[in-house]
Amino acid sequence: MSKLLPFARRAGRSAPATAEAGTSRMSTSEKFISIEGIARRYPAPGGTTTTIFENLWLPMRRGEFVCMIGHSGCGKTTVLNILAGLDAPSEGVVIVDGQAITGTSLDRAVIFQGHALLPWRSVLGNVAYAVSSRWRKAGRAEIEARARKAIATVGLAGSEHKRPSELSGGMKQRVGIARALAIEPKILLMDEPFSALDALTRGTLQDEVRRICVETGQTVFMITHDVDEAIYLADRIVLMTNGPEAKVAEIVENPLPKARDRTQLHHAPGYYALRNHLIDFLVTRSRTLRDAMPEGYDSRHPPTVRPSLSEADAAAIAAEPPAKRA
Numbered sequence: 001m002s003k004l005l006p007f008a009r010r011a012g013r014s015a016p017a018t019a020e021a022g023t024s025r026m027s028t029s030e031k032f033i034s035i036e037g038i039a040r041r042y043p044a045p046g047g048t049t050t051t052i053f054e055n056l057w058l059p060m061r062r063g064e065f066v067c068m069i070g071h072s073g074c075g076k077t078t079v080l081n082i083l084a085g086l087d088a089p090s091e092g093v094v095i096v097d098g099q100a101i102t103g104t105s106l107d108r109a110v111i112f113q114g115h116a117l118l119p120w121r122s123v124l125g126n127v128a129y130a131v132s133s134r135w136r137k138a139g140r141a142e143i144e145a146r147a148r149k150a151i152a153t154v155g156l157a158g159s160e161h162k163r164p165s166e167l168s169g170g171m172k173q174r175v176g177i178a179r180a181l182a183i184e185p186k187i188l189l190m191d192e193p194f195s196a197l198d199a200l201t202r203g204t205l206q207d208e209v210r211r212i213c214v215e216t217g218q219t220v221f222m223i224t225h226d227v228d229e230a231i232y233l234a235d236r237i238v239l240m241t242n243g244p245e246a247k248v249a250e251i252v253e254n255p256l257p258k259a260r261d262r263t264q265l266h267h268a269p270g271y272y273a274l275r276n277h278l279i280d281f282l283v284t285r286s287r288t289l290r291d292a293m294p295e296g297y298d299s300r301h302p303p304t305v306r307p308s309l310s311e312a313d314a315a316a317i318a319a320e321p322p323a324k325r326a
């Protein structure tokens with residue numbers, strides 16, 4: 001407890017988080033995924049059109065974990081569906097690994113909030129089914145070996161022959177993750193994958209997903225409403241203004257070290273500045289920015305923000321003995 005106190009004190013007396021804004025542009029060769037000027041519009045009553053979002057630009061590096069946060073209705077799932085190839089933009093294009101997306105692909109696996117497992121198949125059967133659709137010519141032994149490996153990766157070894165009705169919500173979600181991983185996708189797309197789980201299971205699965213993504217160098221785009229989940233998992237956090245006509249307000253770079261421990265996050269310098277910045281955005285700025293973006297806003301290059309410590313906090317940390325900072 002005593003170790004917690006200096007940080008708790010700092011959190012309490014911190015000035016509002018300052019943010020270093022800038023536009024850290026990604027070079028063309030760095031862009032593994034490139035969302036380029038996409039819009040999604042739907043017909044509305046009276047022959048009009050509703051624009052959910054427009055002129056949305058977002059590049060992602062290979063191996064990056066990007067979370068998107070924004071209020072309900074700003075179009076997060078629509079963006080994910082477009083990345084998956086399940087929906088098409090009304091304007092603009094998404095380029096993955098140099099190719100424009102024209103439909104679904106086994107290179108882009110989706111993990112939904114609901115598990116969508118085949119109820120009549122066992123855990124092994126569900127995962128093997130996905131494996132066989134990826135490697136159509138593979139023999140039974142190879143398919144089973146690949147499926148078993150993915151099942152073991154998510155900690156379900158020993159449950160291969162259980163049916164979905166015999167599994168808890170967390171176990172079902174693990175099967176969903178195993179099924180996605182088993183096809184060795186280039187990109188993992190996750191739509192609030194843990195939101196229906198209890199806090200304990202959610203934490204465990206966040207740990208597993210983080211470990212797997214770090215180990216495999218997976219590129220991930222994930223939607224979440226959970227600020228702490230985004231801080232733990234993401235390298236960058238995309239903040240959407242409220243819809244309709246939502247925009248990428250800013251892209252927040254996570255200043256926390258890549259080697260993170262969920263239970264120790266609140267000790268990390270910069271944690272409270274980042275958390276306060278995200279919450280402040282959701283509480284007020286997501287609305288005010290929808291109504292008026294700052295002068296000079298360029299939707300092609302939304303501001304990149306790196307919430308930083310207040311000067312007082314930075315000085316306090318610098319003054320601490322190194323052992324205390326660890």
Ligand SMILES: Nc1ncnc2c1ncn2[C@@H]1O[C@H](COP(=O)(O)OP(=O)(O)OP(=O)(O)O)[C@@H](O)[C@H]1O
Nearest residue numbers: 042043052070071072073074075076077078079243
């Ligand atoms: N087929 C459709 N026809 C008309 N409007 C649609 C259609 N699909 C989605 N929308 C609208 O598009 C908007 C964005 O939906 P979307 O599900 O992408 O939002 P979201 O940010 O993911 O929301 P949530 O956080 O609640 O999941 C919503 O206002 C929704 O009503």
